[in-house]
Amino acid sequence: MLYAVFIFLFGLIIGSFLNVVIYRLPRGESVVGPFSFCPLCGRRLRAYDLVPVLSYLWLKGRCRYCQGVISPLYPLVEALTGVLFLLIYIQYGVSFTSLSGMVLVSFLLPASFIDIEHGIIPDKITYTGFMAGIVLSFFTIGFKSAFLGGLVFSLFYLVIALVSRGGMGGGDVKLAALIGSFVGLEGILAVFIISSLAGGIFALMLLLTGRGNRRTEIKFGPFLAFSAYLVWMYGSDIINLYWLMWRGM
Ligand SMILES: [Zn+2]
Incomplete structure:
Protein backbone atom coordinates (compact mmCIF):
# COMPACT_ATOMS: atom_id res chain seq x y z
CA MET A 1 0.00 0.00 0.00
CA LEU A 2 2.80 2.37 0.93
CA TYR A 3 4.55 1.43 -2.31
CA ALA A 4 1.37 2.19 -4.27
CA VAL A 5 1.13 5.69 -2.76
CA PHE A 6 4.81 6.27 -3.46
CA ILE A 7 4.44 5.14 -7.11
CA PHE A 8 1.43 7.43 -7.57
CA LEU A 9 3.30 10.44 -6.14
CA PHE A 10 6.31 9.53 -8.27
CA GLY A 11 3.98 9.53 -11.31
CA LEU A 12 2.68 13.00 -10.40
CA ILE A 13 6.23 14.35 -10.26
CA ILE A 14 7.17 12.73 -13.59
CA GLY A 15 3.91 14.15 -15.01
CA SER A 16 4.99 17.60 -13.88
CA PHE A 17 8.23 17.14 -15.82
CA LEU A 18 6.27 15.86 -18.85
CA ASN A 19 4.36 19.17 -18.81
CA VAL A 20 7.69 20.96 -19.15
CA VAL A 21 8.56 18.69 -22.10
CA ILE A 22 5.14 19.25 -23.72
CA TYR A 23 5.46 23.02 -23.41
CA ARG A 24 9.13 23.56 -24.21
CA LEU A 25 10.13 20.89 -26.73
CA PRO A 26 7.97 22.16 -29.65
CA ARG A 27 9.16 25.71 -28.89
CA GLY A 28 12.80 24.70 -29.13
CA GLU A 29 13.50 25.44 -25.47
CA SER A 30 15.66 23.30 -23.20
CA VAL A 31 13.69 20.83 -21.09
CA VAL A 32 16.32 20.88 -18.35
CA GLY A 33 16.36 24.68 -17.92
CA PRO A 34 16.41 25.80 -14.30
CA PHE A 35 13.18 27.77 -13.85
CA SER A 36 9.53 27.53 -14.80
CA PHE A 37 7.67 30.63 -15.87
CA CYS A 38 4.01 31.49 -16.21
CA PRO A 39 3.39 31.15 -19.97
CA LEU A 40 1.03 34.16 -19.78
CA CYS A 41 2.84 36.82 -17.75
CA GLY A 42 6.37 35.39 -17.72
CA ARG A 43 6.73 35.61 -13.93
CA ARG A 44 9.01 33.01 -12.44
CA LEU A 45 7.03 30.36 -10.58
CA ARG A 46 7.96 29.30 -7.06
CA ALA A 47 8.22 25.73 -5.82
CA TYR A 48 4.83 26.04 -4.11
CA ASP A 49 3.26 27.05 -7.44
CA LEU A 50 4.51 23.82 -8.98
CA VAL A 51 3.13 21.15 -6.65
CA PRO A 52 1.46 18.68 -9.04
CA VAL A 53 -2.36 18.97 -9.22
CA LEU A 54 -2.61 20.61 -5.77
CA SER A 55 -1.23 24.01 -6.82
CA TYR A 56 -3.73 24.09 -9.68
CA LEU A 57 -6.65 23.29 -7.36
CA TRP A 58 -5.43 25.68 -4.64
CA LEU A 59 -5.08 28.56 -7.14
CA LYS A 60 -8.39 27.59 -8.79
CA GLY A 61 -6.72 27.24 -12.16
CA ARG A 62 -5.31 30.77 -12.27
CA CYS A 63 -1.82 32.26 -12.18
CA ARG A 64 -0.96 33.67 -8.72
CA TYR A 65 0.52 36.79 -10.29
CA CYS A 66 -1.49 37.70 -13.40
CA GLN A 67 -4.72 35.81 -12.63
CA GLY A 68 -4.53 34.37 -16.15
CA VAL A 69 -6.32 31.09 -16.74
CA ILE A 70 -3.95 28.11 -16.61
CA SER A 71 -4.75 25.27 -18.98
CA PRO A 72 -6.40 22.32 -17.22
CA LEU A 73 -4.14 20.14 -19.36
CA TYR A 74 -1.33 20.64 -16.82
CA PRO A 75 -3.04 18.96 -13.86
CA LEU A 76 -4.61 16.46 -16.29
CA VAL A 77 -1.22 15.29 -17.55
CA GLU A 78 0.06 15.04 -13.98
CA ALA A 79 -2.94 13.07 -12.73
CA LEU A 80 -2.92 10.84 -15.82
CA THR A 81 0.75 10.00 -15.34
CA GLY A 82 0.14 9.18 -11.67
CA VAL A 83 -2.84 6.94 -12.44
CA LEU A 84 -1.14 5.13 -15.34
CA PHE A 85 2.00 4.50 -13.24
CA LEU A 86 -0.19 3.15 -10.45
CA LEU A 87 -2.07 0.80 -12.81
CA ILE A 88 1.24 -0.50 -14.17
CA TYR A 89 2.56 -1.11 -10.67
CA ILE A 90 -0.64 -2.93 -9.63
CA GLN A 91 -0.35 -5.20 -12.68
CA TYR A 92 3.41 -5.86 -12.76
CA GLY A 93 4.76 -5.01 -9.28
CA VAL A 94 8.37 -4.02 -8.78
CA SER A 95 9.96 -5.30 -11.99
CA PHE A 96 11.76 -4.32 -15.16
CA THR A 97 8.42 -4.75 -16.93
CA SER A 98 6.91 -2.02 -14.73
CA LEU A 99 9.90 0.24 -15.33
CA SER A 100 9.53 -0.37 -19.06
CA GLY A 101 5.83 0.52 -18.94
CA MET A 102 6.45 3.73 -17.03
CA VAL A 103 9.13 4.76 -19.51
CA LEU A 104 6.72 4.00 -22.37
CA VAL A 105 3.99 6.16 -20.79
CA SER A 106 6.54 8.97 -20.29
CA PHE A 107 7.13 9.05 -24.04
CA LEU A 108 3.54 8.42 -25.21
CA LEU A 109 1.97 11.25 -23.18
CA PRO A 110 4.18 14.08 -24.51
CA ALA A 111 3.99 12.61 -28.04
CA SER A 112 0.17 12.68 -27.84
CA PHE A 113 -0.28 16.12 -26.31
CA ILE A 114 2.31 17.76 -28.56
CA ASP A 115 0.65 16.14 -31.59
CA ILE A 116 -2.78 17.43 -30.51
CA GLU A 117 -1.52 20.99 -29.96
CA HIS A 118 1.11 21.38 -32.69
CA GLY A 119 0.43 18.58 -35.18
CA ILE A 120 3.97 17.25 -34.88
CA ILE A 121 5.76 14.59 -32.87
ZN1 LIG B 1 0.92 34.68 -14.93
Missing part, protein backbone atom coordinates in the same frame (compact mmCIF):
# COMPACT_ATOMS: atom_id res chain seq x y z
CA PRO A 122 9.34 15.73 -32.15
CA ASP A 123 12.17 13.41 -33.22
CA LYS A 124 13.72 13.83 -29.79
CA ILE A 125 10.76 11.91 -28.35
CA THR A 126 10.51 9.19 -30.98
CA TYR A 127 14.23 8.51 -31.41
CA THR A 128 14.99 8.58 -27.69
CA GLY A 129 11.92 6.47 -26.98
CA PHE A 130 12.86 3.86 -29.58
CA MET A 131 16.35 3.58 -28.12
CA ALA A 132 14.95 3.30 -24.59
CA GLY A 133 12.66 0.51 -25.80
CA ILE A 134 15.60 -1.35 -27.33
CA VAL A 135 17.74 -1.03 -24.17
CA LEU A 136 14.88 -2.11 -21.87
CA SER A 137 14.02 -5.05 -24.15
CA PHE A 138 17.15 -6.87 -22.92
CA PHE A 139 15.45 -7.11 -19.51
CA THR A 140 11.88 -7.66 -20.78
CA ILE A 141 10.64 -8.85 -24.20
CA GLY A 142 14.07 -9.49 -25.76
CA PHE A 143 16.05 -7.55 -28.34
CA LYS A 144 14.80 -9.46 -31.40
CA SER A 145 11.10 -8.87 -30.73
CA ALA A 146 11.67 -5.19 -29.85
CA PHE A 147 13.88 -4.43 -32.85
CA LEU A 148 11.72 -6.28 -35.37
CA GLY A 149 8.57 -4.80 -33.79
CA GLY A 150 9.87 -1.27 -34.27
CA LEU A 151 11.24 -1.95 -37.74
CA VAL A 152 8.20 -3.75 -39.19
CA PHE A 153 5.67 -1.37 -37.63
CA SER A 154 7.40 1.78 -38.87
CA LEU A 155 7.97 0.33 -42.37
CA PHE A 156 4.28 -0.56 -42.50
CA TYR A 157 3.22 3.03 -41.74
CA LEU A 158 5.94 4.38 -44.02
CA VAL A 159 4.30 2.52 -46.92
CA ILE A 160 0.89 3.90 -45.88
CA ALA A 161 2.35 7.42 -45.65
CA LEU A 162 3.85 7.12 -49.14
CA VAL A 163 0.71 5.64 -50.69
CA SER A 164 -1.69 8.09 -48.99
CA ARG A 165 0.55 11.09 -49.75
CA GLY A 166 0.29 13.05 -46.55
CA GLY A 167 -2.59 11.13 -44.98
CA MET A 168 -0.10 10.07 -42.35
CA GLY A 169 2.85 12.08 -41.16
CA GLY A 170 6.51 11.20 -40.68
CA GLY A 171 6.01 11.68 -36.93
CA ASP A 172 3.51 8.81 -36.88
CA VAL A 173 5.96 6.56 -38.74
CA LYS A 174 8.64 7.23 -36.12
CA LEU A 175 6.14 6.88 -33.30
CA ALA A 176 5.35 3.41 -34.68
CA ALA A 177 9.05 2.51 -34.30
CA LEU A 178 8.96 3.64 -30.67
CA ILE A 179 5.77 1.67 -29.98
CA GLY A 180 7.04 -1.46 -31.75
CA SER A 181 10.15 -1.49 -29.60
CA PHE A 182 7.98 -1.69 -26.47
CA VAL A 183 5.08 -3.97 -27.52
CA GLY A 184 7.33 -6.17 -29.68
CA LEU A 185 6.62 -7.97 -32.91
CA GLU A 186 3.76 -9.85 -31.19
CA GLY A 187 1.95 -6.63 -30.25
CA ILE A 188 2.01 -4.47 -33.36
CA LEU A 189 -0.94 -6.12 -35.15
CA ALA A 190 -3.17 -5.44 -32.14
CA VAL A 191 -1.96 -1.81 -31.94
CA PHE A 192 -2.72 -1.38 -35.63
CA ILE A 193 -6.23 -2.84 -35.30
CA ILE A 194 -7.21 -0.93 -32.14
CA SER A 195 -5.78 2.42 -33.29
CA SER A 196 -7.45 2.12 -36.70
CA LEU A 197 -10.79 1.29 -35.08
CA ALA A 198 -10.49 4.12 -32.53
CA GLY A 199 -9.40 6.64 -35.18
CA GLY A 200 -12.19 5.49 -37.51
CA ILE A 201 -14.85 5.79 -34.84
CA PHE A 202 -13.56 9.27 -33.92
CA ALA A 203 -13.66 10.38 -37.57
CA LEU A 204 -17.18 9.00 -37.94
CA MET A 205 -18.30 10.88 -34.83
CA LEU A 206 -16.86 14.11 -36.24
CA LEU A 207 -18.77 13.54 -39.45
CA LEU A 208 -22.05 12.65 -37.72
CA THR A 209 -21.92 15.58 -35.29
CA GLY A 210 -21.05 17.97 -38.09
CA ARG A 211 -17.77 19.01 -36.47
CA GLY A 212 -15.73 17.87 -39.42
CA ASN A 213 -15.94 16.81 -43.01
CA ARG A 214 -14.10 14.31 -45.17
CA ARG A 215 -11.14 16.62 -45.42
CA THR A 216 -10.77 17.26 -41.71
CA GLU A 217 -7.28 16.21 -40.75
CA ILE A 218 -7.21 13.81 -37.84
CA LYS A 219 -4.09 13.53 -35.74
CA PHE A 220 -3.36 9.84 -35.54
CA GLY A 221 -0.56 10.00 -32.93
CA PRO A 222 -2.85 10.01 -29.87
CA PHE A 223 -4.76 6.98 -31.19
CA LEU A 224 -1.52 5.08 -31.76
CA ALA A 225 -0.33 6.04 -28.28
CA PHE A 226 -3.60 5.08 -26.57
CA SER A 227 -3.66 1.70 -28.35
CA ALA A 228 0.01 1.08 -27.58
CA TYR A 229 -0.66 1.56 -23.88
CA LEU A 230 -3.63 -0.83 -23.96
CA VAL A 231 -1.71 -3.51 -25.85
CA TRP A 232 1.41 -3.11 -23.72
CA MET A 233 -0.71 -3.36 -20.57
CA TYR A 234 -3.14 -6.14 -21.50
CA GLY A 235 -1.42 -7.48 -24.65
CA SER A 236 -2.27 -11.14 -24.98
CA ASP A 237 -5.71 -10.72 -23.41
CA ILE A 238 -6.71 -8.12 -25.98
CA ILE A 239 -5.45 -10.24 -28.86
CA ASN A 240 -7.34 -13.26 -27.52
CA LEU A 241 -10.50 -11.19 -27.27
CA TYR A 242 -10.01 -10.15 -30.88
CA TRP A 243 -9.68 -13.75 -32.07
CA LEU A 244 -12.73 -14.79 -30.04
CA MET A 245 -14.77 -12.02 -31.69
CA TRP A 246 -13.43 -13.04 -35.08
CA ARG A 247 -14.39 -16.68 -34.59
CA GLY A 248 -17.79 -15.69 -33.23
CA MET A 249 -18.67 -13.85 -36.43
Whole structure:
Protein backbone atom coordinates (compact mmCIF):
# COMPACT_ATOMS: atom_id res chain seq x y z
CA MET A 1 0.00 0.00 0.00
CA LEU A 2 2.80 2.37 0.93
CA TYR A 3 4.55 1.43 -2.31
CA ALA A 4 1.37 2.19 -4.27
CA VAL A 5 1.13 5.69 -2.76
CA PHE A 6 4.81 6.27 -3.46
CA ILE A 7 4.44 5.14 -7.11
CA PHE A 8 1.43 7.43 -7.57
CA LEU A 9 3.30 10.44 -6.14
CA PHE A 10 6.31 9.53 -8.27
CA GLY A 11 3.98 9.53 -11.31
CA LEU A 12 2.68 13.00 -10.40
CA ILE A 13 6.23 14.35 -10.26
CA ILE A 14 7.17 12.73 -13.59
CA GLY A 15 3.91 14.15 -15.01
CA SER A 16 4.99 17.60 -13.88
CA PHE A 17 8.23 17.14 -15.82
CA LEU A 18 6.27 15.86 -18.85
CA ASN A 19 4.36 19.17 -18.81
CA VAL A 20 7.69 20.96 -19.15
CA VAL A 21 8.56 18.69 -22.10
CA ILE A 22 5.14 19.25 -23.72
CA TYR A 23 5.46 23.02 -23.41
CA ARG A 24 9.13 23.56 -24.21
CA LEU A 25 10.13 20.89 -26.73
CA PRO A 26 7.97 22.16 -29.65
CA ARG A 27 9.16 25.71 -28.89
CA GLY A 28 12.80 24.70 -29.13
CA GLU A 29 13.50 25.44 -25.47
CA SER A 30 15.66 23.30 -23.20
CA VAL A 31 13.69 20.83 -21.09
CA VAL A 32 16.32 20.88 -18.35
CA GLY A 33 16.36 24.68 -17.92
CA PRO A 34 16.41 25.80 -14.30
CA PHE A 35 13.18 27.77 -13.85
CA SER A 36 9.53 27.53 -14.80
CA PHE A 37 7.67 30.63 -15.87
CA CYS A 38 4.01 31.49 -16.21
CA PRO A 39 3.39 31.15 -19.97
CA LEU A 40 1.03 34.16 -19.78
CA CYS A 41 2.84 36.82 -17.75
CA GLY A 42 6.37 35.39 -17.72
CA ARG A 43 6.73 35.61 -13.93
CA ARG A 44 9.01 33.01 -12.44
CA LEU A 45 7.03 30.36 -10.58
CA ARG A 46 7.96 29.30 -7.06
CA ALA A 47 8.22 25.73 -5.82
CA TYR A 48 4.83 26.04 -4.11
CA ASP A 49 3.26 27.05 -7.44
CA LEU A 50 4.51 23.82 -8.98
CA VAL A 51 3.13 21.15 -6.65
CA PRO A 52 1.46 18.68 -9.04
CA VAL A 53 -2.36 18.97 -9.22
CA LEU A 54 -2.61 20.61 -5.77
CA SER A 55 -1.23 24.01 -6.82
CA TYR A 56 -3.73 24.09 -9.68
CA LEU A 57 -6.65 23.29 -7.36
CA TRP A 58 -5.43 25.68 -4.64
CA LEU A 59 -5.08 28.56 -7.14
CA LYS A 60 -8.39 27.59 -8.79
CA GLY A 61 -6.72 27.24 -12.16
CA ARG A 62 -5.31 30.77 -12.27
CA CYS A 63 -1.82 32.26 -12.18
CA ARG A 64 -0.96 33.67 -8.72
CA TYR A 65 0.52 36.79 -10.29
CA CYS A 66 -1.49 37.70 -13.40
CA GLN A 67 -4.72 35.81 -12.63
CA GLY A 68 -4.53 34.37 -16.15
CA VAL A 69 -6.32 31.09 -16.74
CA ILE A 70 -3.95 28.11 -16.61
CA SER A 71 -4.75 25.27 -18.98
CA PRO A 72 -6.40 22.32 -17.22
CA LEU A 73 -4.14 20.14 -19.36
CA TYR A 74 -1.33 20.64 -16.82
CA PRO A 75 -3.04 18.96 -13.86
CA LEU A 76 -4.61 16.46 -16.29
CA VAL A 77 -1.22 15.29 -17.55
CA GLU A 78 0.06 15.04 -13.98
CA ALA A 79 -2.94 13.07 -12.73
CA LEU A 80 -2.92 10.84 -15.82
CA THR A 81 0.75 10.00 -15.34
CA GLY A 82 0.14 9.18 -11.67
CA VAL A 83 -2.84 6.94 -12.44
CA LEU A 84 -1.14 5.13 -15.34
CA PHE A 85 2.00 4.50 -13.24
CA LEU A 86 -0.19 3.15 -10.45
CA LEU A 87 -2.07 0.80 -12.81
CA ILE A 88 1.24 -0.50 -14.17
CA TYR A 89 2.56 -1.11 -10.67
CA ILE A 90 -0.64 -2.93 -9.63
CA GLN A 91 -0.35 -5.20 -12.68
CA TYR A 92 3.41 -5.86 -12.76
CA GLY A 93 4.76 -5.01 -9.28
CA VAL A 94 8.37 -4.02 -8.78
CA SER A 95 9.96 -5.30 -11.99
CA PHE A 96 11.76 -4.32 -15.16
CA THR A 97 8.42 -4.75 -16.93
CA SER A 98 6.91 -2.02 -14.73
CA LEU A 99 9.90 0.24 -15.33
CA SER A 100 9.53 -0.37 -19.06
CA GLY A 101 5.83 0.52 -18.94
CA MET A 102 6.45 3.73 -17.03
CA VAL A 103 9.13 4.76 -19.51
CA LEU A 104 6.72 4.00 -22.37
CA VAL A 105 3.99 6.16 -20.79
CA SER A 106 6.54 8.97 -20.29
CA PHE A 107 7.13 9.05 -24.04
CA LEU A 108 3.54 8.42 -25.21
CA LEU A 109 1.97 11.25 -23.18
CA PRO A 110 4.18 14.08 -24.51
CA ALA A 111 3.99 12.61 -28.04
CA SER A 112 0.17 12.68 -27.84
CA PHE A 113 -0.28 16.12 -26.31
CA ILE A 114 2.31 17.76 -28.56
CA ASP A 115 0.65 16.14 -31.59
CA ILE A 116 -2.78 17.43 -30.51
CA GLU A 117 -1.52 20.99 -29.96
CA HIS A 118 1.11 21.38 -32.69
CA GLY A 119 0.43 18.58 -35.18
CA ILE A 120 3.97 17.25 -34.88
CA ILE A 121 5.76 14.59 -32.87
CA PRO A 122 9.34 15.73 -32.15
CA ASP A 123 12.17 13.41 -33.22
CA LYS A 124 13.72 13.83 -29.79
CA ILE A 125 10.76 11.91 -28.35
CA THR A 126 10.51 9.19 -30.98
CA TYR A 127 14.23 8.51 -31.41
CA THR A 128 14.99 8.58 -27.69
CA GLY A 129 11.92 6.47 -26.98
CA PHE A 130 12.86 3.86 -29.58
CA MET A 131 16.35 3.58 -28.12
CA ALA A 132 14.95 3.30 -24.59
CA GLY A 133 12.66 0.51 -25.80
CA ILE A 134 15.60 -1.35 -27.33
CA VAL A 135 17.74 -1.03 -24.17
CA LEU A 136 14.88 -2.11 -21.87
CA SER A 137 14.02 -5.05 -24.15
CA PHE A 138 17.15 -6.87 -22.92
CA PHE A 139 15.45 -7.11 -19.51
CA THR A 140 11.88 -7.66 -20.78
CA ILE A 141 10.64 -8.85 -24.20
CA GLY A 142 14.07 -9.49 -25.76
CA PHE A 143 16.05 -7.55 -28.34
CA LYS A 144 14.80 -9.46 -31.40
CA SER A 145 11.10 -8.87 -30.73
CA ALA A 146 11.67 -5.19 -29.85
CA PHE A 147 13.88 -4.43 -32.85
CA LEU A 148 11.72 -6.28 -35.37
CA GLY A 149 8.57 -4.80 -33.79
CA GLY A 150 9.87 -1.27 -34.27
CA LEU A 151 11.24 -1.95 -37.74
CA VAL A 152 8.20 -3.75 -39.19
CA PHE A 153 5.67 -1.37 -37.63
CA SER A 154 7.40 1.78 -38.87
CA LEU A 155 7.97 0.33 -42.37
CA PHE A 156 4.28 -0.56 -42.50
CA TYR A 157 3.22 3.03 -41.74
CA LEU A 158 5.94 4.38 -44.02
CA VAL A 159 4.30 2.52 -46.92
CA ILE A 160 0.89 3.90 -45.88
CA ALA A 161 2.35 7.42 -45.65
CA LEU A 162 3.85 7.12 -49.14
CA VAL A 163 0.71 5.64 -50.69
CA SER A 164 -1.69 8.09 -48.99
CA ARG A 165 0.55 11.09 -49.75
CA GLY A 166 0.29 13.05 -46.55
CA GLY A 167 -2.59 11.13 -44.98
CA MET A 168 -0.10 10.07 -42.35
CA GLY A 169 2.85 12.08 -41.16
CA GLY A 170 6.51 11.20 -40.68
CA GLY A 171 6.01 11.68 -36.93
CA ASP A 172 3.51 8.81 -36.88
CA VAL A 173 5.96 6.56 -38.74
CA LYS A 174 8.64 7.23 -36.12
CA LEU A 175 6.14 6.88 -33.30
CA ALA A 176 5.35 3.41 -34.68
CA ALA A 177 9.05 2.51 -34.30
CA LEU A 178 8.96 3.64 -30.67
CA ILE A 179 5.77 1.67 -29.98
CA GLY A 180 7.04 -1.46 -31.75
CA SER A 181 10.15 -1.49 -29.60
CA PHE A 182 7.98 -1.69 -26.47
CA VAL A 183 5.08 -3.97 -27.52
CA GLY A 184 7.33 -6.17 -29.68
CA LEU A 185 6.62 -7.97 -32.91
CA GLU A 186 3.76 -9.85 -31.19
CA GLY A 187 1.95 -6.63 -30.25
CA ILE A 188 2.01 -4.47 -33.36
CA LEU A 189 -0.94 -6.12 -35.15
CA ALA A 190 -3.17 -5.44 -32.14
CA VAL A 191 -1.96 -1.81 -31.94
CA PHE A 192 -2.72 -1.38 -35.63
CA ILE A 193 -6.23 -2.84 -35.30
CA ILE A 194 -7.21 -0.93 -32.14
CA SER A 195 -5.78 2.42 -33.29
CA SER A 196 -7.45 2.12 -36.70
CA LEU A 197 -10.79 1.29 -35.08
CA ALA A 198 -10.49 4.12 -32.53
CA GLY A 199 -9.40 6.64 -35.18
CA GLY A 200 -12.19 5.49 -37.51
CA ILE A 201 -14.85 5.79 -34.84
CA PHE A 202 -13.56 9.27 -33.92
CA ALA A 203 -13.66 10.38 -37.57
CA LEU A 204 -17.18 9.00 -37.94
CA MET A 205 -18.30 10.88 -34.83
CA LEU A 206 -16.86 14.11 -36.24
CA LEU A 207 -18.77 13.54 -39.45
CA LEU A 208 -22.05 12.65 -37.72
CA THR A 209 -21.92 15.58 -35.29
CA GLY A 210 -21.05 17.97 -38.09
CA ARG A 211 -17.77 19.01 -36.47
CA GLY A 212 -15.73 17.87 -39.42
CA ASN A 213 -15.94 16.81 -43.01
CA ARG A 214 -14.10 14.31 -45.17
CA ARG A 215 -11.14 16.62 -45.42
CA THR A 216 -10.77 17.26 -41.71
CA GLU A 217 -7.28 16.21 -40.75
CA ILE A 218 -7.21 13.81 -37.84
CA LYS A 219 -4.09 13.53 -35.74
CA PHE A 220 -3.36 9.84 -35.54
CA GLY A 221 -0.56 10.00 -32.93
CA PRO A 222 -2.85 10.01 -29.87
CA PHE A 223 -4.76 6.98 -31.19
CA LEU A 224 -1.52 5.08 -31.76
CA ALA A 225 -0.33 6.04 -28.28
CA PHE A 226 -3.60 5.08 -26.57
CA SER A 227 -3.66 1.70 -28.35
CA ALA A 228 0.01 1.08 -27.58
CA TYR A 229 -0.66 1.56 -23.88
CA LEU A 230 -3.63 -0.83 -23.96
CA VAL A 231 -1.71 -3.51 -25.85
CA TRP A 232 1.41 -3.11 -23.72
CA MET A 233 -0.71 -3.36 -20.57
CA TYR A 234 -3.14 -6.14 -21.50
CA GLY A 235 -1.42 -7.48 -24.65
CA SER A 236 -2.27 -11.14 -24.98
CA ASP A 237 -5.71 -10.72 -23.41
CA ILE A 238 -6.71 -8.12 -25.98
CA ILE A 239 -5.45 -10.24 -28.86
CA ASN A 240 -7.34 -13.26 -27.52
CA LEU A 241 -10.50 -11.19 -27.27
CA TYR A 242 -10.01 -10.15 -30.88
CA TRP A 243 -9.68 -13.75 -32.07
CA LEU A 244 -12.73 -14.79 -30.04
CA MET A 245 -14.77 -12.02 -31.69
CA TRP A 246 -13.43 -13.04 -35.08
CA ARG A 247 -14.39 -16.68 -34.59
CA GLY A 248 -17.79 -15.69 -33.23
CA MET A 249 -18.67 -13.85 -36.43
ZN1 LIG B 1 0.92 34.68 -14.93
